[in-house]
Amino acid sequence: MDHTIPEIVIGRLPLYLRELSRMAGESGKIKTSSHELAQRLGISPAQIRKDLSHFGEFGKQGTGYHISYLIERLTDILHLNDExxxxxxxxxxxxxxxxxxxxxxxxxxxxxxxxxxxxxxxxxxxxxxxxxxxxxxxxxxxxxxxxxxxxxxxxxxxxxxxxxxxxxxxxxxxxxxxxxxxxxxxxxxxxxxxxxxxxxxxxxxxxxxx
Amino acid sequence: MDHTIPEIVIGRLPLYLRELSRMAGESGKIKTSSHELAQRLGISPAQIRKDLSHFGEFGKQGTGYHISYLIERLTDILHLNDExxxxxxxxxxxxxxxxxxxxxxxxxxxxxxxxxxxxxxxxxxxxxxxxxxxxxxxxxxxxxxxxxxxxxxxxxxxxxxxxxxxxxxxxxxxxxxxxxxxxxxxxxxxxxxxxxxxxxxxxxxxxxxx
Missing domain, CATH: 3.40.50.720 (NAD(P)-binding Rossmann-like Domain)
Incomplete structure (x- = not known):
């Protein structure tokens, strides 16, 4: 894992996690995209992709993100598995x-x-x-x-x-x-x-x- | 006045104002310096001088800032003259x-x-x-x-x-x-x-x- 991740990137991860958790609560919603997340958060899609790329691959180009998988990974990254x-x-x-x-x-x-x-x-x-x-x-x-x-x-x-x-x-x-x-x-x-x-x-x- | 001031600079001005107001409440304290402000705020002196320079001259090199004057100017800049x-x-x-x-x-x-x-x-x-x-x-x-x-x-x-x-x-x-x-x-x-x-x-x- 990249240990030189800028603090401003870390600061956006909780916002991604918060919005993804809202999406997960919407009935029938399984996948999302950097564009959809971007629109909901008022952040550019490129910024979101770049932020997430610090932590590895989260989805294939053009197929979007699995919401539950992305939640799981962000929960890991932010050390939120245990209360x-x-x-x-x-x-x-x-x-x-x-x-x-x-x-x-x-x-x-x-x-x-x-x-x-x-x-x-x-x-x-x-x-x-x-x-x-x-x-x-x-x-x-x-x-x-x-x-x-x-x-x-x-x-x-x-x-x-x-x-x-x-x-x-x-x-x-x-x-x-x-x-x-x-x-x-x-x-x-x-x-x-x-x-x-x-x-x-x-x-x-x-x-x-x- | 420079109308392209970065939002991150604007965001620090209230912190300067808050700390200066605390200083003003300390008995006998009239002047301060970018070094003193920096130490109290955990920001570098150069950053503070650069931030303030967006809004003109606040003190002569080496003589420090008059606390009350700087408070007055920041109050103006942030439109806090009236409640x-x-x-x-x-x-x-x-x-x-x-x-x-x-x-x-x-x-x-x-x-x-x-x-x-x-x-x-x-x-x-x-x-x-x-x-x-x-x-x-x-x-x-x-x-x-x-x-x-x-x-x-x-x-x-x-x-x-x-x-x-x-x-x-x-x-x-x-x-x-x-x-x-x-x-x-x-x-x-x-x-x-x-x-x-x-x-x-x-x-x-x-x-x-x-």
Whole structure:
């Protein structure tokens, strides 16, 4: 396997997998093509073929892709064969929404523990789980061998929480805190900040278009 | 002004603005440098200087940037001088969390109306606003001149909702629905799907690293 695959290519694979899974749910649908995928995703067919070619042959020229086979291969490539346990840190409004979100389990992940440092939140329920004291986090994560965490804490607490997660063996952090984190090499961080996304769009919403 | 600025450059400007705003809150801090910004953001100093150079001169070589001036300029460039009113569609767990999020107002946005098509949700409160019937959405958006919307509806309802928003004059959509949307040219869509982000990271979390 090619070990120098650009991160932007890796980033598109989950989109392919998501759309293929939708297709698989459509009755009678067995095959697709780079053109059909492209149209649904707003990506060019050539880009899709090139992205997939990094990982070998997925179909013969002109005959399209078997949806279930492509799903299987992408699931392999992204290491989604087994469900990953995920720790959620922060049980505020957003943490509660994430803990209750049913979209994780169908797609390879399960939030298996929730932590908060606020005594008022420890012991309450979040998505069916009891919120645990963040002071016990390192021990729990190590016991459970958890390597993925979602950060839903305020900006000021984010770096210290990320440090604690990394020290406890976490290698992938999805952060909703509106701040850039510093992590050691080998640890992945992905960010979600709605304001950053909105601000990028307002650049295009100029006054003259009003 | 250069009108061919790559989207990836525009996408970094909100990160610069966010970090500069944090710096501005640090007591006694007046100036910064591309090196300091770079270190805090995990981006190279050369990249930051190159990104900013698209928009003119921000400081003299070797003297650094005035934080408040750079904030002012980025605020201008991203059209954040006035607060943008934002419509939120979907008042489920995530919609409630977004409606209650205080991070919008400090950074140029205010959710001013919330819609849902579920009769059980219409009339309830979300972040201090009364949830309105989605059937009235087009009229309300036009009346208020709202051009930005946040989509927090299920995947199956997302495309129809996006179509309705665009028809009502919305030009920028931040979608939390796990599905690719089709919109006319000139309309911006930005996506947030935690599973897509997690799946990109699991690629790097191979079994051998366990």
């Amino acid at each position: 990953w346990p995920v720790a959620l840190v922060g049980a505020g409004f957003l943490g509660q929404a994430l803990a209750s979100y049913r979209g994780f389990q169908r797609r390879g992940f399960a939030i298996t523990c929730v932590f908060d440092s606020d005594p008022a939140k420890v012991g309450v329920k979040a998505g069916g789980l009891v919120v645990q004291d963040a002071a016990t986090m390192a021990t729990r994560l190590r016991e459970a061998g958890i390597r993925i965490a979602i950060l839903a804490v305020p900006a000021d607490a984010a770096q210290a929480t990320a440090d604690a997660l990394v020290a406890a063996g976490v290698g992938a952090i999805l952060s909703y805190a509106p701040v850039s984190l510093t992590v050691p090499p080998g640890v992945s961080v992905s960010y979600s900040d709605p304001v950053v996304q909105l601000q990028q769009m307002t650049y295009h919403l100029s006054i003259e278009n009003e | 943008w009113p934002v419509a939120l569609v979907g008042a489920g767990f995530l919609g409630q969390a977004l409606a209650s999020y205080r991070g919008f107002q400090r950074r140029g946005f205010a959710i001013t109306c919330v819609f849902d098509s579920d009769p059980a949700k219409v009339g309830v409160k979300a972040g201090g606003l009364v949830v309105q019937d989605a059937a009235t959405m087009a009229t309300r958006l036009r009346e208020a001149g709202i051009r930005i919307a946040i989509l927090a509806v299920p995947a199956d309802a997302a495309q129809a909702t996006a179509d309705a928003l665009v028809a009502a004059g919305v030009g920028a959509i931040l979608s939390y629905a796990p599905v690719s949307l089709t919109v006319p040219p000139g309309v911006s869509v930005s996506y947030s799907d935690p599973v897509v982000q997690l799946q990109q990271m699991t690629y790097h979390l191979s079994i051998e690293n366990e």
